[in-house]
Amino acid sequence: MEEVWKDISLATLHSERPLAPLMETTHSHPHHHHHHLHLHRAHPTASPSFRTMILQDFLSGPCSTVSPAAATMEHIPLSPSPPPLPPTALSLNSGLELRCLSGDGGAAGGGGGGGSLLGNARSRSCSNSNESRVNGQAQKNGHGGSFMPSYFSDAVIGPPSPAGFFSFCSKKRMMPEGPVIDGDRRYKRMIKNRESAARSRARKQAHLSILLTLSSS
Amino acid sequence: MSRDPLVVGRVVGDVLDPFIRSAFLRVIYNNREVTNGSELKPSAVVHQPRVDIPGRDMRTLYTLVMVDPDAPSPTNPTKREHLHWLVTDIPETTNSGFGNEIVGYESPRPTAGIHRFVFVLFRQEVRQIIDKPGWRQNFNTRDFAALYNLGPPVAAMYFNCQRENGCGGRRYIRLTGSK
Numbered sequence: 001m002e003e004v005w006k007d008i009s010l011a012t013l014h015s016e017r018p019l020a021p022l023m024e025t026t027h028s029h030p031h032h033h034h035h036h037l038h039l040h041r042a043h044p045t046a047s048p049s050f051r052t053m054i055l056q057d058f059l060s061g062p063c064s065t066v067s068p069a070a071a072t073m074e075h076i077p078l079s080p081s082p083p084p085l086p087p088t089a090l091s092l093n094s095g096l097e098l099r100c101l102s103g104d105g106g107a108a109g110g111g112g113g114g115g116s117l118l119g120n121a122r123s124r125s126c127s128n129s130n131e132s133r134v135n136g137q138a139q140k141n142g143h144g145g146s147f148m149p150s151y152f153s154d155a156v157i158g159p160p161s162p163a164g165f166f167s168f169c170s171k172k173r174m175m176p177e178g179p180v181i182d183g184d185r186r187y188k189r190m191i192k193n194r195e196s197a198a199r200s201r202a203r204k205q206a207h208l209s210i211l212l213t214l215s216s217s
Numbered sequence: 218m219s220r221d222p223l224v225v226g227r228v229v230g231d232v233l234d235p236f237i238r239s240a241f242l243r244v245i246y247n248n249r250e251v252t253n254g255s256e257l258k259p260s261a262v263v264h265q266p267r268v269d270i271p272g273r274d275m276r277t278l279y280t281l282v283m284v285d286p287d288a289p290s291p292t293n294p295t296k297r298e299h300l301h302w303l304v305t306d307i308p309e310t311t312n313s314g315f316g317n318e319i320v321g322y323e324s325p326r327p328t329a330g331i332h333r334f335v336f337v338l339f340r341q342e343v344r345q346i347i348d349k350p351g352w353r354q355n356f357n358t359r360d361f362a363a364l365y366n367l368g369p370p371v372a373a374m375y376f377n378c379q380r381e382n383g384c385g386g387r388r389y390i391r392l393t394g395s396k
Contacts, residue, residue, distance in 0.1 A: 199227075199291055199331075202225055203226065203387070205220075205225045206226040207254065209220055209222055210222060210254050210255065
């Protein structure tokens with residue numbers, strides 16, 4: 001356990017993107033309890049307390065470690081704790097997408113990108129319990145990781161900094177729900193917009209083919 | 218490169234399976250033949266069209282189905298497909314007026330988005346009794362054809378329609394017989 005903390009601390013110090021070392025550690029120590037912790041914290045619902053909890057866990061971890069490790073722990077609060085993600089996910093957005101797929105019960109790998117997702121987006125009753133999502137994420141990591149990035153990589157700029165994300169969500173927090181619902185709505189809206197654009201392109205192409213047929217006959 | 222508007226417009230896929238055209242179908246509203254894939258206003262399609270089925274053999278009978286796969290809106294087609302018209306026993310060389318109207322023509326009245334209105338023609342093997350569906354919405358052309366052993370469609374065409382004052386979609390060059 002001590003070497004895990006050393007990995008995290010040294011890696012966060014050295015790397016620019018705090019996301020990467022976390023992914024490495026969780027990947028190399030899949031059974032570490034903090035991996036599960038991150039899965040349980042998969043949703044920044046209670047946002048400020050979530051961050052402090054993670055920090056407390058970090059800080060409580062190296063109590064038994066050597067002092068250099070403890071000293072380096074203090075740097076961790078400075079680096080923004082990355083959004084808790086399954087190791088294969090890219091960002092918060094795709095994390096939500098994984099969750100959406102989880103509601104469909106295993107159709108993550110199947111179907112084309114747009115069509116099946118449309119069906120999922122419409123039919124799923126997006127359950128708001130963290131546990132179901134956690135299970136979905138835990139199960140779908142393998143599928144989601146390989147499936148999502150190619151489809152959503154263009155939409156995902158990069159992992160938003162948690163501070164920025166939380167403030168963004170607090171602006172939108174007119175509703176009593178939280179950033180989870182907003183992200184879901186944005187995702188649905190994005191999908192619907194894409195389909196609308198695809199239909200518009202199809203109409204245009206159909207029209208062009210009619211014109212070509214008329215002009216050639 | 219031109220492709221069939223039925224495929225490009227995703228009628229094949231949403232409503233029909235790929236099929237080989239083996240019959241002819243002409244839809245005529247107000248003495249104007251509708252071009253496949255064109256756009257019409259609701260005011261132009263208020264009354265039922267005359268659907269001509271050219272051919273040679275009057276003994277061949279056809280079933281005509283008209284559905285809206287984009288009900289109530291293309292983004293949320295929960296009532297796909299909405300049945301607008303169902304006519305059976307149409308003899309070849311004649312038109313829809315000579316058939317058996319099982320479900321009367323309902324004027325297209327799209328409220329949201331640009332809907333496709335699809336005409337599908339099936340060739341009947343025999344003169345058959347087709348039961349009137351209990352309701353128009355959530356009709357399924359594929360299931361209907363399977364239920365009555367109509368086989369694959371022999372012809373189909375569609376037009377786009379949005380609400381009368383709608384301004385959606387691109388501004389195209391006008392085609393004859395549309396808008």
